Amino acid sequence: MPDWTYHPVAPLASRVLGRRRTRLWALRFLAVLVSGFGGSRWIPVVFDHPAVPPQWRGRFGATVPLAVARDAIAVLPVQGATVIEVCPVALGDLGALASATAARRCAVVARVPADAPPELLTGVAPLVDRVIVGTDPGVRYLVQQDVAAAVTALAEPGTVVLARPSVLLDAGPAWFNRVIEAATRRRPRSGSPRCRRIRSAGRAGPGPARGRDPDRGGPRRGGDRPRAGPAGVRPGLPRRRHRRTARTEPEPGRVPAARPD
Template sequence: MPDWTYHPLRPIANALVGEHRAQRMALRLLAGLVALPQGGRVISRVFDHPALPAEWVERFGATVPVEVVRDAIRVLPVQGAGVVEVGPVGRADIAAVCAAALDRRCRVVALVTDPEVGAELEPHVDQVIIDAPADRHYLTEPDIAAAVTALADPTRTVLATPEVLIAAGPNWFNRVIEAAQPATPPPPTLRDVPLDPRRWPAWLWGVLVGIGMIVAGIGAAAITLGPVLLWYDRDYLGTDVEGLHRINHHLVHFLQHDRITMAGNMIAIGVLYTGLAWGGIRLGRVWARNAYLLSGLIGFPTLFYFLVIGFVEPLHVLAAVVLFPMFLLAVWHKPTTRHWTVPPQCPERVRRRALVGQLVMIATGVGVFIGGVVISTVGLTFVFVPTDLRFLDTDAATLRAANSHLLPFVAHDRAGFGGALMATAVAIVLLGLWGWRQGEAWVWWTLLGATVAGSASALVIHFFIHYTAFIHLLPVYFGSAALAVALMLGRPYLMYRAD
């Protein structure tokens, strides 16, 4: 039996470390995560598959070789498999199979050729079979329709072979389960929304939060490009724009660069939230609600950075007070009615190319999250990075001596941007992980809009104020290029419609 894996990291990992090793690394990584305390529960939420139909629970899964049995038994159930067949099991494999089956979360079947080996295994697994009985249907192609058709026969056990799991990626079980669900009613539209706000659906509240974030971002940009400081800023600093110029002639431009970048990120979050609400929650997709929830649970609490910084921005507080209740209304309940159908499969070359794009999108989102953590940490501690001080041609002590409130004021913008970036990253990662599906054009447009808003604002303002240090902008260059590549690779798949 060939080597087995299922992970979207495969194309790049193969090139780096070799195919066999890459397969084992990918499987071992997820298995290790599942083995952690509450790891299985967390990974289940990551794959977020719908429940197996009751009639499939012991009839749908995969067949794997002995060498990966322990990891497969840990990982496949959280992806949606109800049964794992392992074999052929020889006498030398008995101990490994028994150990792997101890903490199983699915039905484990051992395929043997020696009845004596089967007798030893029988107390430790759910079933022992000698050779492959006639009721086994082994899938050798990642054809979702073929899997659903085979499962329609209640006497058949349908198992994906390693070839299928290598080719299909980690969401294959999920796609098969969804394809078997019955056709659903068309999605609601704005015309279906009642006039009474008390009866508004969750997705509408989600759209309103997204629009609110976009409006807030545009407003923040307008203030930054106009007066720069509002009355409460001047009161806190004890000076105005001219006073800041006297402290340092680069300082106003520096504040503008932080705030425009933050404004662009707010617009990006708004685009992501609007897309998740309209394209996901409105259609009954639980994963979209979960992505929205997790992103917001990171973004909204960053308001409390002021407890460390000491500067409270009234408009920031006002936006949070207005939007947070609507956010809660958007995510309080999971969607219960499904409003989509699963399209026929696209050409395999389109899907495989999109898997590479999905990998790039997720990896970039993780990088953005790490960047957000770093920026928040800098904002809450040192405030400036070395390239900032070279641009300002000064040091933090000099600025602090000039105005004791200046560093907390800058820190608020810097740390707040880092927190918003983390919220953006979570939405990007989860859209890439859960929403990267054939025909989901809204996912492509949402990610494109967020990419343009975030990247363009950062690049334009840096070049406008001549803060163009290469090392400072390198993450923006790299992230923007990676997102562009991911979107180009994924576009044919996400936009695909069968004729």
């Protein structure tokens, strides 16, 4: 969902349906588009989503509660997330976690309490890609929609950057794309074909003025000044065709009349 749709529609829908219900229905609607109508293929193309940098794979995503994990795991990878953390996970949540991660298209991490029983760790491990017990110092949680702060945090090698739900609710689903665009925006290299075209266009300067010959600096043919015609013909008027009279030969035996002096 682009920003020009999310931000104007969200306040209006919240007044009619309520804030929480609007958010849940919007997430469910996007999940239906992605899962049921092939949105994972055409949404990035239609909305021109930038490609995720390879060094961000498995390090850039969001943390969500288990109640919306199924829809978030379906929607957020299409928006640019490469890892989703589900927390908290208890022993009675194994069935819901298995249903949410069955058709995942990105890495899923489950965070369990530090005093989690061994049965919970054994049941969660096959359902996700990684299990975090307690806290992990290598994970940084963002609580503000600051694009520059997210890019700076991702520049640290090995750091996993996850956005809190409040960030996505305030900034909209396109927040991932804005972060990726801010990090991948680069000027063309000095030797690239695009840079050479830009330089050549700058040296050429603007085109010739109207009515001027670009080669001689004089009036251009077909410009504002009319083309000069032959003697006796006014410029700008069509040239008159002169009719030639046929020359007759004298009949045999007849002397032509003398021309008076």
